[in-house]
Amino acid sequence: MRISLVTVASLAIIWPWLSTAAFAQQSTPAGSTSPPAQAEASPNGIDGRKMFSSTCGFCHQDGGRHAGRGPKLSKSEKSDEYIVERIRKGKTGSMPAYGAVFNEAQIGALLAYIRGLDD
Amino acid sequence: MTFHERYLVGCAALAVAALVTVPPAHAQAPTQPQDAALNAEAAQNDWPTYHGTYKSYHYSGLDQINAGNVKNLEVAWMHFPERATRGIQSTPLALDGVLYYSGSYSRIWALDGATGKTIWSYAPELDEELVSKQTHSPYNRGIAIGHGNLYVGTVDGRLIALDLKTGKPVWDTKLLDSKKMTVGFTGAPLVVKDKVIIGAQGGEWPHRGPIFGVEGKTGAKKWEFFTVAGTEEAMKTWGGDSWRTGGGGGWMPGTYDPENNAVWWGTANPAPLYDWAGSDWKKSGPRPGENLYTTSVIALDPDTGKLKFYHQELPHDAWDFDSSVGEFVMIDRGGKKLVVHANKGGHIFVYDRANAKIENVWQLVKNINFVKSIDPKTGELIGRRDLSEGKVDPPLCPAIAGGISWNSGAYSPKTGLFYRIGQEWCMELTVEKSTPVLEPMAQLNIGATFKFIPPPDGPARGHLSGRDPVTGAKKWEVTYKYPPLASVLATAGNLVFVPDAEGIVRAYNAETGEELWSRNNGMGHNAGIISYMAGGKQYIAVPAGWGSLVADEFVALYGEPFKSMSKNTGALVVFALRQ
Secondary structure (H helix, E strand, O other): OOOOHHHHHHHHHHHHHHHHHHOOOOOOOOOOOOOOOOOOOOOOOOOHHHHHHHHHHHOOHHHHOEOOOOOOOOOOOOOHHHHHHHHHHOEOOOEOOOOOOOOHHHHHHHHHHHHOOOO | OOHHHHHHHHHHHHHHHHHHHOOOHHHHOOOOOOHHHHHOOOEOOOEOEOOEOOOOOOEEOOOOOOOOOHHHEEEEEEEOOOOOOOOOOOEOEEEOOEEEEEEHHHEEEEEEOOOOOEEEEEOOOOOHHHHHOOOOOOOOOEOEEEOOEEEEEOOOOEEEEEEOOOOOEEEEEEOOOHHHHOOOOOOOOEEEOOEEEEEOOOOOOOOOOOEEEEEOOOOOEEEEEOOOOOOHHHHOOOOOOHHHHOEOOOOOOOEEEHHHOEEEEEOOOEOOOOOOEHHHOOOOOOOOOOOOOOOEEEEEOOOOOOEEEEEEOOOOOOOOOOOOOOOEEEEEEOOEEEEEEEOOOOEEEEEEOOOOOEEEEEEOOOOOOOOOEEOOOOOOEEOOOOOEOEEEEEEEOOOOOOOOOOOOOEEEOOOOEEEEEEEEOEEEEEEOOOOOOOOOOOOOOOOEEEEEEOOOOOOOEEEEEEEOOOOOOEEEEEEEOOOOOOOOEEEOOOEEEEEOOOOEEEEEEOOOOOEEEEEEOOOOOOOOOEEEEEOOEEEEEEEEOOOOHHHHHHHHHHOOOOOOOOOOOOEEEEEEEOO
């Protein structure tokens, strides 16, 4: 299921104030089930791409367009909820849990980046 | 009391006294490897330290199993560790017929070396929530023995001592704030005199890669050396505050040269891995300067932790071709005392053991384009490719997994050959500007996206070659469809053992490279391989179990058999000659 465009627009508006400072914020505790905002592509000012290349690109190759240590993410058939939950909780032996590391807006930016990927 | 009665009473008294005074067999076992064994070229009945002996040959002097009878090698016993998440990546140790090894989550087993019977086991309580947030986790790559203790690091930043006889904890020292820095310890410790030395993880992790010296008897931290800006000289090689987030962990165990009282250790790459400054790297970019002592070999005084000398193999490493390989092969030749060290980029460096001055540099791997060459007289990088933001063209060789991986090769003083795995692969790379993320936990600082591709001269592959360790002259080479990722073992039985990625352990004639024996362990190998003696019989022990971060790349690169290979399981497989 995709998340509404209203939420997407809200995220795009607040993002410029999040940027670097957001990296220092505490996130929602792991295990929260509410999905974060998501966009079809990274809105201006959101650095989902840089966040991805800094951390996620270590395993998801070619910026997520190609499988590596982790699966290919572009054109993923997984739901937004699934992707967000995997980012939050990780998978033992495969992927770290980022739920206590990235806040909701950051996870939203990553989801937006992933959804905006072409092949 | 008759003579006969007195005789019987006397015998009974002697028997009682014998029962009281003679301890069980294991209580008589030595709990400290002897200096002579540690300093020898060959590991003999024991495998007392990670690299076999301080000479780092990964060579066993045992020859019961040899080129003539290896065809009769078969499984003697197996052991299955629980929670083998990411397989088994450790190198076992053996002392007086007891085999010790570690698995994921720093779990330890002491097993009868002849039968596999469990003597004791130990499972530390770890911060599981922290572990779930770590990338380089929860595997453990090895242990150390000394001072009557067994030592193991943990991914949540502790060094633990266990009583070697009982497995009971002796002390447990927190060395790293892993909740803040994310990383902990995965590499084996090294025992040197009264100290236990261990290095933290961290190349792509923004910290300062400390190496610690801890008192074996008490667990007290005696010194800490920062591989990033650890001296005033080094501080000047980091522009601005970049030293604060420099990476450079010493995550693999080095070795010890008693003659110079020097602990040789290799360090990881600086963070971010990929620098966008291009040729202006001395003045701009995220970490301007040479970035000492990252991607370096350093020699530390084990008593004080002070730096004695060093050589930076790749000044301002912009490619993640670090010096973390912990194997320092100590060779005496022509009156010179040398150290041979493999760099991840695919070159082998040969040093003067007294001062780390370059004696030679030779190339193990064919597909290298991050430099044109390295000067064999000075070690200077010639024609280095410094990267700028954006797509890197042509693709970078080798790929991020390196031309040489972290596990060890072997050297046989009998053949005079150095046996080392090389990897041939490249990668497409796009460099991105990044900012270190430090709160609430430190995060990876890669600075690029990438994709593995085959090299220009053929498929992505691996090879084992037998070479002169000083000149690199090749005597023989075997090619593998998939690069083996485990350590190599050479023996006085004129054998070289290679546990490969598909799950097959192979034995080669050490002189010719002829394959003499193989056995399928059913899953890839990521660990070490040793030989030891128990009950007068020689054994070969190798953990099987797939799942390192490099191993994870094989699914995308090769598909099967790795797509279907179980990776959160493992077994210690021990071989002996058929009776």
